[in-house]
Structure formats: C-alpha cells, structure tokens
Amino acid sequence: MDFDFPLRKIIHVDMDAFYASVEQHDNPELKGKPIAVGGGSKRGVVSAASYEARKFGVRSAMAGYIARKNCPDLIFVKPRFDRYKEVSQQVRSIFFEYTDLVEPLSLDEAYLDVTENKKGNPSATLVAKEIRQKILDVTGLTASAGISINKFIAKVASDYNKPNGQKTVNPEEVIQFLENLDIRKFYGVGKVTAEKMYKLGIFTGIDLKQKSIEFLDGHFGKSGKYYYYVVRGIHNSEVKPHRTPKSVGAERTFSENLSSEIFMLEKLENIANELERRLKKSKIAGKTITLKIKYSDFTLQTRSKTLPYYIADKELILETAKELLYQSILENSVRLLGISLANLNTEKKETKEQDESVSVQLKFDF
Ligand SMILES: [Mg+2]
Numbered sequence: 001m002d003f004d005f006p007l008r009k010i011i012h013v014d015m016d017a018f019y020a021s022v023e024q025h026d027n028p029e030l031k032g033k034p035i036a037v038g039g040g041s042k043r044g045v046v047s048a049a050s051y052e053a054r055k056f057g058v059r060s061a062m063a064g065y066i067a068r069k070n071c072p073d074l075i076f077v078k079p080r081f082d083r084y085k086e087v088s089q090q091v092r093s094i095f096f097e098y099t100d101l102v103e104p105l106s107l108d109e110a111y112l113d114v115t116e117n118k119k120g121n122p123s124a125t126l127v128a129k130e131i132r133q134k135i136l137d138v139t140g141l142t143a144s145a146g147i148s149i150n151k152f153i154a155k156v157a158s159d160y161n162k163p164n165g166q167k168t169v170n171p172e173e174v175i176q177f178l179e180n181l182d183i184r185k186f187y188g189v190g191k192v193t194a195e196k197m198y199k200l201g202i203f204t205g206i207d208l209k210q211k212s213i214e215f216l217d218g219h220f221g222k223s224g225k226y227y228y229y230v231v232r233g234i235h236n237s238e239v240k241p242h243r244t245p246k247s248v249g250a251e252r253t254f255s256e257n258l259s260s261e262i263f264m265l266e267k268l269e270n271i272a273n274e275l276e277r278r279l280k281k282s283k284i285a286g287k288t289i290t291l292k293i294k295y296s297d298f299t300l301q302t303r304s305k306t307l308p309y310y311i312a313d314k315e316l317i318l319e320t321a322k323e324l325l326y327q328s329i330l331e332n333s334v335r336l337l338g339i340s341l342a343n344l345n346t347e348k349k350e351t352k353e354q355d356e357s358v359s360v361q362l363k364f365d366f
Pocket of ligand 1: 014015
C-alpha cells in the first residue's frame with residue numbers, strides 16, 4: 001500500500017502495570033504476588049493491579065471490596081505518587097536521549113516521533129528495543145511498545161505483545177492490520193460506542209471501512225470522521241510536546257445563593273466527587289488545594305492550602321476544602337464554589353484527548 005503523504009515513525013511506549021510494578025520492584029516481598037495499588041477499604045478504588053492480580057479479574061478503577069472478593073489473597077499497597085513521578089521522569093529522560101518530540105499521555109505512557117532521531121537510527125523498531133532495554137537497566141521495570149506510521153496504530157500495537165514486548169506495524173502491513181482490527185481495540189472506541197457499532201453491523205475495521213463518511217458522521221458526530229480516516233491509516237495528529245497544566249478543578253454555580261456553610265458542605269461533596277473523577281481519569285494527583293468562593297456580588301475569594309504529599313482522593317480533598325471553608329467567615333451569600341488541585345505530579349496530561357484525536361488531515365486526496 002502506498003501512502004500519498006510523508007510517513008512518520010512513531011513509537012508508543014507503555015510501562016507494564018506501572019504503579020504495581022514500581023511497588024513490586026521496590027519491595028521484593030511483593031514480587032510474584034497479586035497486588036493492588038489503592039484502597040482496600042469499603043470506599044477504596046484500585047488504581048493499578050499487578051499481572052498476578054489481573055489473572056483473578058482485578059482491574060484498575062474497580063472498587064476495592066470487589067477486587068478483594070475476586071482475589072482473596074490480594075495485597076493492597078498505598079500509592080506513592082512521588083515515587084511514580086520520579087520513575088516517570090527517569091523514563092522520560094531516556095526518551096529525550098532519542099528525540100525531543102515526546103508527548104506523554106500519563107505518567108506511564110508516551111508517544112515518540114523518531115522519524116529523525118538523535119541517534120540517527122533509521123529503524124524505529126530497533127530504537128524501541130533500545131529504549132525498552134534502557135528503561136529496564138535504569139529502572140528495573142519493563143515497558144511495551146507499538147511502532148508504526150501514526151500515533152493511532154502505534155497506540156493500538158503497544159498492547160499486542162504486552163507485557164515486556166513490542167510490535168511493529170510496517171507501512172505495507174497497515175491496511176491489513178486495520179481491516180482485521182476488532183472494533184473494541186480502536187483507540188477512542190469505548191464500551192458504549194462499541195455496542196453502538198455492533199448494532200450497526202460494525203465488528204472489525206473492514207466493516208467500518210464499508211461505511212461512508214456521511215453515515216459515520218450521522219451516527220457518531222465528530223468522531224465519525226475520525227473513525228473514517230483512522231481505519232484508512234490516516235491520522236496525521238503530530239506528536240506534540242505539551243506544556244504542564246497548572247491545575248485541575250471542578251466548580252458549581254448555584255441556582256440560589258447560599259448563605260449557610262451547612263448547605264455548602266453537600267455541594268462541596270459533589271464538587272469533590274467530580275474533581276476526583278477528573279483526577280482519576282488523567283491519573284493525576286496534586287498537593288495544593290484551592291477553594292474558590294464567588295459571592296452574590298460577584299467578588300471572588302480563593303483560599304489555599306498545600307499538603308506535604310500528593311492527593312487525588314475525594315475524602316482528603318473534601319476534608320481540606322471544608323477546612324478552608326471554615327477558615328474565615330463568609331462575607332456575603334455565595335453563588336459559586338469550586339475546588340482545584342495544583343502542584344501536580346505530572347508535567348503534562350492530555351485533557352482534550354477526543355478533540356486531539358479528531359484533528360485528522362481532512363484535505364487528503366484519495
Ligand atoms: Mg501502562
């Protein structure tokens with residue numbers, strides 16, 4: 001298959017069961033055992049599971065008590081975000097030995113454009129191999145990689161030989177690879193979308209390819225175009241090194257101004273829930289909590305507190321937000337409350353993944 005556009009050499013590197021592997025590496029007693037990083041309490045959630053735990057059906061984002069039910073011998077380990085960030089930075093500096101075009105997706109995943117790399121190595125496959133070996137040497141941890149002509153295929157491919165493996169989809173293999181690809185493996189297709197596709201008779205790439213752009217646009221909106229092009233091997237979203245987001249937050253404006261702290265507590269709980277959801281989604285934690293108060297006369301007040309450790313958990317967020325709320329007397333009735341977390345443990349996080357993926361090259365001539 002010939003492509004009428006310049007091909008890139010993209011690697012997607014993904015650390016294997018990152019948080020859990022760091023814990024097993026740092027504490028040899030945990031090696032070979034089913035462990036879950038996160039809370040085992042009633043309200044706790046698993047952030048990461050070791051491969052031994054995955055065999056019992058333990059998954060990230062699973063409630064702690066369900067994980068324990070699935071795997072009675074499961075060992076819960078408290079997350080240590082400072083340590084994960086440290087390892088993540090070691091890994092990132094290895095990437096920068098090869099290219100400056102590094103786009104982290106989270107602490108444990110990144111895209112690298114090695115079309116032109118600092119080592120002058122024309123083989124992206126060999127570069128990926130070298131990088132994975134260096135990661136192992138430096139951190140004692142394994143990583144997997146996908147290598148192909150664009151970010152989409154590289155991302156999908158990195159899952160194929162996981163853990164501790166890699167897969168290259170060469171330009172001449174791209175079309176077949178995409179046609180045979182199970183729709184659930186398409187990056188950007190979640191459970192809900194997959195169900196919808198099944199109902200439309202789309203199970204693999206080749207089914208998807210038979211649908212017109214109008215059809216896909218009609219059923220999936222903006223994402224329809226993205227599906228139309230990616231299944232044809234067209235995904236010209238560049239690897240962009242990102243700037244650090246300064247903070248992550250959530251806020252609520254009330255239909256009626258509130259004048260009692262008692263009423264605000266319930267609202268704060270909702271806001272903390274929303275904030276936790278966003279933090280979990282992006283695998284971010286932070287140290288500085290800011291409570292934003294907008295009064296009915298539109299004056300704005302912020303109150304902040306910095307903790308000595310990273311948090312991402314709603315209980316701790318809420319506790320600190322309450323403390324800030326009671327810190328001094330409210331000056332007026334309140335129309336908006338917000339909580340944000342800054343001093344984040346990650347340099348970069350994709351917040352608009354969807355929009356990003358949709359930025360395909362539409363001018364391409366077939
Ligand atoms: Mg990973």
